[in-house]
Amino acid sequence: xxxxxxxxxFMVIVFSAFLLSYGESGFNFDYSLIEQLRLPKVLVCIxxxxxxxxxxxxxxxxxxxxxxxxxxxxVSSGSSLFVAFWIMIGSGFPEVLMDWGMSVMSFLGAIxxxxxxxxxxxxxxxxxxxxxxxxLISSFTSSGISILIDVGQSLQLKNYLIWSMGSxxxxxxxxxxxFTLLALLSLVPVFFFLKPMNQFLLSENYAKSMGVNVKKMRxxxxxxxxxxxxxxxxxxxxxxxxxxxxxxxxRRLLKxxxxxxxxxxVFFTGAILALIxxxxxxFIPTSSISVNAILGMIGAPVIVFYLFHQREWGLE
Amino acid sequence: MKKILEIENLSIxxxxxxFQNINASVNLGSMTALMGVNGAGKSCFLKTIGRLIDLQxxxxxxxxKDIKDYSNLEFAETVxxxxxxxxxxxxxRVDELISLGRSPYTGWSGALSEKDHEVVSKVIEQIGLLxxxxxxxxxxxxxxxxxxxxxxxxxxxxxxxxxxxxxxYLDIPSKIDLIKLLKKISKENDVAIIMSTxxxxxxxxxxxxxxxxxxDGSFSVGSPVxxxxxxxxxxxxxxxxx
Amino acid sequence: MMKTAISLxxxxxxxxxxxxxxxxxxxxxxxxxxxAKHFSIDYHKNFKIIHVDQEEYLLSGAPxxxxxxxVLIHTPVKKVVxxxxxxxxxxxxxxxxxxxxxFQGKQYIVNKSFDLNSIKEVSYKFNPExxxxxxxxxxxxxxxxxxxANQKKTFKSxxxxxxxxxxxxxxxxxxxxxxxIFISSFYNQEEKAIEIFKQIxxxxxxxxxxxxxxxxxxxxxxxxxxxFWITCGGKSDLAQLITDAGGIxxxxxxxxxxxxxxxxxxAQSKNIYDVWLTHNLWESSTAMxxxxxxxxxxxxxxxxxxxxxxxxxxxxxxSDYWETAMQRPDLLLKDLSAILHPxxxxxxxxxxxxxx
Numbered sequence: 001x002x003x004x005x006x007x008x009x010f011m012v013i014v015f016s017a018f019l020l021s022y023g024e025s026g027f028n029f030d031y032s033l034i035e036q037l038r039l040p041k042v043l044v045c046i047x048x049x050x051x052x053x054x055x056x057x058x059x060x061x062x063x064x065x066x067x068x069x070x071x072x073x074x075v076s077s078g079s080s081l082f083v084a085f086w087i088m089i090g091s092g093f094p095e096v097l098m099d100w101g102m103s104v105m106s107f108l109g110a111i112x113x114x115x116x117x118x119x120x121x122x123x124x125x126x127x128x129x130x131x132x133x134x135x136l137i138s139s140f141t142s143s144g145i146s147i148l149i150d151v152g153q154s155l156q157l158k159n160y161l162i163w164s165m166g167s168x169x170x171x172x173x174x175x176x177x178x179f180t181l182l183a184l185l186s187l188v189p190v191f192f193f194l195k196p197m198n199q200f201l202l203s204e205n206y207a208k209s210m211g212v213n214v215k216k217m218r219x220x221x222x223x224x225x226x227x228x229x230x231x232x233x234x235x236x237x238x239x240x241x242x243x244x245x246x247x248x249x250x251r252r253l254l255k256x257x258x259x260x261x262x263x264x265x266v267f268f269t270g271a272i273l274a275l276i277x278x279x280x281x282x283f284i285p286t287s288s289i290s291v292n293a294i295l296g297m298i299g300a301p302v303i304v305f306y307l308f309h310q311r312e313w314g315l316e
Numbered sequence: 317m318k319k320i321l322e323i324e325n326l327s328i329x330x331x332x333x334x335f336q337n338i339n340a341s342v343n344l345g346s347m348t349a350l351m352g353v354n355g356a357g358k359s360c361f362l363k364t365i366g367r368l369i370d371l372q373x374x375x376x377x378x379x380x381k382d383i384k385d386y387s388n389l390e391f392a393e394t395v396x397x398x399x400x401x402x403x404x405x406x407x408x409r410v411d412e413l414i415s416l417g418r419s420p421y422t423g424w425s426g427a428l429s430e431k432d433h434e435v436v437s438k439v440i441e442q443i444g445l446l447x448x449x450x451x452x453x454x455x456x457x458x459x460x461x462x463x464x465x466x467x468x469x470x471x472x473x474x475x476x477x478x479x480x481x482x483x484x485y486l487d488i489p490s491k492i493d494l495i496k497l498l499k500k501i502s503k504e505n506d507v508a509i510i511m512s513t514x515x516x517x518x519x520x521x522x523x524x525x526x527x528x529x530x531x532d533g534s535f536s537v538g539s540p541v542x543x544x545x546x547x548x549x550x551x552x553x554x555x556x557x558x
Numbered sequence: 559m560m561k562t563a564i565s566l567x568x569x570x571x572x573x574x575x576x577x578x579x580x581x582x583x584x585x586x587x588x589x590x591x592x593x594a595k596h597f598s599i600d601y602h603k604n605f606k607i608i609h610v611d612q613e614e615y616l617l618s619g620a621p622x623x624x625x626x627x628x629v630l631i632h633t634p635v636k637k638v639v640x641x642x643x644x645x646x647x648x649x650x651x652x653x654x655x656x657x658x659x660x661f662q663g664k665q666y667i668v669n670k671s672f673d674l675n676s677i678k679e680v681s682y683k684f685n686p687e688x689x690x691x692x693x694x695x696x697x698x699x700x701x702x703x704x705x706x707a708n709q710k711k712t713f714k715s716x717x718x719x720x721x722x723x724x725x726x727x728x729x730x731x732x733x734x735x736x737x738x739i740f741i742s743s744f745y746n747q748e749e750k751a752i753e754i755f756k757q758i759x760x761x762x763x764x765x766x767x768x769x770x771x772x773x774x775x776x777x778x779x780x781x782x783x784x785x786f787w788i789t790c791g792g793k794s795d796l797a798q799l800i801t802d803a804g805g806i807x808x809x810x811x812x813x814x815x816x817x818x819x820x821x822x823x824x825a826q827s828k829n830i831y832d833v834w835l836t837h838n839l840w841e842s843s844t845a846m847x848x849x850x851x852x853x854x855x856x857x858x859x860x861x862x863x864x865x866x867x868x869x870x871x872x873x874x875x876x877s878d879y880w881e882t883a884m885q886r887p888d889l890l891l892k893d894l895s896a897i898l899h900p901x902x903x904x905x906x907x908x909x910x911x912x913x914x
Contacts (some may be wrong), residue, residue, distance in 0.1 A: 006393055023820070023822040024820030024822040024823050025820075025822040025823055025826035027824070028826070029827070030825070032825070032857075032858075033822060033825050033826070034856055036821075036825070036855050036857070036858070037821050037822055037825065037855065038822075041785070044505035064403060066404070092631055095848075096851075137415075167784040167785050168785075169784060169785020169786070169821075170785055170855045172852065172854055172855055173854045173855075174386050174851070174852060174853075174854055175852075192424070194425065194426065195419060195422070195424060195425060198416060198419075198426060199416060201403070201408065201416075202403050202405070202413070202416065202468075203399075203401055203403040205363075205368050205397075205399055205401060206397070206399065206403070208367075209366060209367060209368065209392060209394075209395075209396060209397040209399075210392050210396075210416065210417070210419050210472065211366075211388040211389040211391065211392030211419070211420040212388070213388055237784075251406055252406075252407075253408050253451075254407070255407045256407055257405050257406060257407045257408040257412075258408070258412055260425075260426070274484055282820075
């Protein structure tokens with residue numbers, strides 16, 4: 001299992017090395033090209049992909065739902081809506097306030113969706129219905145965004161449309177430190193809670209019976225996965241499928257569920273998926289295909305495969 | 317005989333009270349069967365003892381100490397649970413799952429000590445899971461899963477083991493097997509066991525006492541013989557739901 | 559017997575009347591555009607038919623009783639609804655701004671000769687009920703809000719005078735301008751429109767000839783969006799204008815549509831451009847410098863001069879460039895020529911572009 005984790009890490013390195021040395025202009029090692037374009041792209045792929053995957057894993061454990069993920073539960077779209085709202089009202093604000101305000105709003109949007117989902121879970125909603133609620137939240141927020149676009153004026157509208165496409169190339173070199181800081185802040189705390197998260201694998205009640213402070217852990221699960229989703233959504237726009245499929249792919253590859261071993265694998269799997277999507281884009285530079293389209297082509301069949309091959313997916 | 321659990325004037329329920337005036341006690345190393353018609357509140361009662369649900373009124377004492385005064389870890393080291401709710405984890409090995417029972421005793425990283433490993437292998441041997449320990453939990457039968465969950469609860473090294481309907485999904489031979497196993501555990505480990513069940517015929521020769529939650533709201537305590545002869549069981553079990 | 563004879567006569571008469579009124583067979587004359595590819599006008603005795611690709615519209619001054627499936631429009635139109643700002647310059651040239659009773663996206667209108675208070679706002683999607691209540695003589699829009707056969711059926715069944723305008727599909731700058739004649743036909747002002755268009759064409763050609771001798775200038779068009787260089791297609795009207803103004807357009811791919819070019823290609827080309835035409839929101843060189851500092855990838859665009867197309871804006875920051883420039887290729891060509899060859903246009907004040 002350790003070996004497989006190393007293998008995954010190696011794949012991350014291989015894809016990164018490829019994307020660092022090969023681009024739309026072919027194989028070349030022009031310094032400014034690498035510094036300005038390829039390095040940010042690769043870094044954003046690794047961190048965003050990895051973090052989305054971890055967020056998906058946390059949501060799947062928290063909701064005891066193998067179909068949970070940042071996009072499918074509407075958490076990303078909650079982020080988008082709040083950010084859109086901030087862009088609409090904040091056009092005159094100073095740039096620093098605008099940037100950090102966006103981070104905060106993105107997080108608040110994700111948390112809001114979480115609170116709605118938790119409300120339904122407490123009403124004893126079953127797992128499939130919860131997914132449907134998530135999808136409904138997504139469509140609600142996209143309606144909200146269209147309404148905001150309609151109300152807002154052309155300048156802000158343009159800002160928003162650029163942001164909402166979903167791309168690992170949005171982050172520029174000067175923005176990298178802020179992105180990395182937020183990404184690591186959302187990621188590192190997870191490692192301090194591996195034990196209670198493992199206990200949560202057996203459901204919340206078992207965790208509680210083993211002495212876990214469930215209220216505190218709920219707060220940790222929600223805050224971390226909402227924070228992770230919001231960081232990625234803020235910098236890359238909505239990115240689909242990585243969050244839901246990475247935990248399953250990693251678990252299947254490692255044949256292991258305990259988080260001390262699984263967590264790095266999930267992170268690497270998410271990073272690899274993001275890097276693969278970007279690598280495909282390198283070969284079709286002129287098309288208007290987005291990373292989301294490529295991730296959809298990979299992700300949807302994977303989910304269908306799992307639904308077919310797992311008779312008991314715990315969705316009852 | 318030393319009392320481990322004492323219950324005084326207990327009322328249980330989620331928002332509304334569903335059962336009240338419960339008075340009972342349990343001795344170390346004894347077996348108690350909780351019986352009652354469906355919907356009487358058996359599961360709620362057991363979860364209240366196990367601190368998954370807050371009690372509404374009255375007092376529950378374990379080792380003479382109010383359960384409200386226990387810390388999370390202290391309680392987990394005294395009481396462990398086998399619940400009815402199902403969970404689904406792919407690729408979680410049986411020995412890993414049982415080891416999770418040691419988590420109240422491990423440090424922040426959850427790494428097992430020498431002693432933890434010892435306890436886990438002892439439990440695996442005692443429950444007879446040696447041939448299953450490398451299998452994945454999700455691939456096993458209901459009977460096997462039930463045994464593994466009991467093993468996990470035992471790894472917690474409890475003084476009180478609470479099982480919510482452990483025999484429900486099992487066939488008759490597995491049911492007998494399981495009850496005998498529980499009997500053995502209670503004697504060997506000096507653990508008090510409380511289990512809810514509908515299978516009177518199977519348990520009556522093995523349990524020390526029966527708690528009966530009547531459909532009329534009455535709570536009766538007695539040995540299987542006492543309750544049968546008094547006609548109380550017949551009264552509250554006018555139907556057989558197995 | 560008598561009755562039958564009378565009714566037969568009436569029937570016959572009405573049939574023959576109709577036949578004379580609605581004779582589609584041979585138009586008396588036609589207007590075939592010189593440049594535009596997506597419309598033409600046929601003139602019949604009492605009416606005219608406008609073709610927009612497969613669509614046909616029947617324009618007539620008197621009420622007609624044709625049971626044809628063609629949309630009927632009574633000319634000259636008095637009350638019109640429009641869905642795009644690109645139609646507005648034509649209204650101004652024909653001096654019929656007052657006919658505009660409703661518009662989609664009023665806040666985008668830059669042209670000051672329209673009285674925004676008297677213009678109603680209509681929704682982006684065609685809303686039959688809303689439009690019926692306006693009792694308009696003409697509703698002009700484009701594909702995005704006209705799509706779907708069902709919608710066309712709805713318009714027909716409700717007698718909504720909906721007309722499709724395809725000016726944006728034209729890829730030649732003069733072809734776009736020629737849609738002035740299309741719009742003028744609804745006001746019966748074709749003669750005036752043809753006159754104006756002739757002037758635009760000759761001004762354009764004259765200027766183009768004057769410039770052709772000048773030294774060619776390297777031009778890059780576009781901006782960074784989502785990590786890509788978004789630029790105009792090599793077969794677009796803007797590309798044509800830049801060529802005619804004596805420019806050589808970078809990343810000119812043979813397509814009329816907006817192109818996505820990877821930033822690597824842009825960086826790798828290492829060209830130094832004389833002019834960079836941006837369509838960004840920057841209003842000053844400070845704004846540009848800030849943005850470039852924020853997105854350091856802009857340093858790959860090595861350009862001596864930067865021009866933005868937002869010199870004329872309304873209060874909601876809509877640029878007149880998108881509204882008027884493409885309808886006035888003569889003026890736009892002059893702007894571009896002055897930008898590309900400043901030494902030959904000293905003292906010329908740019909119309910749409912601002913220097914950053």
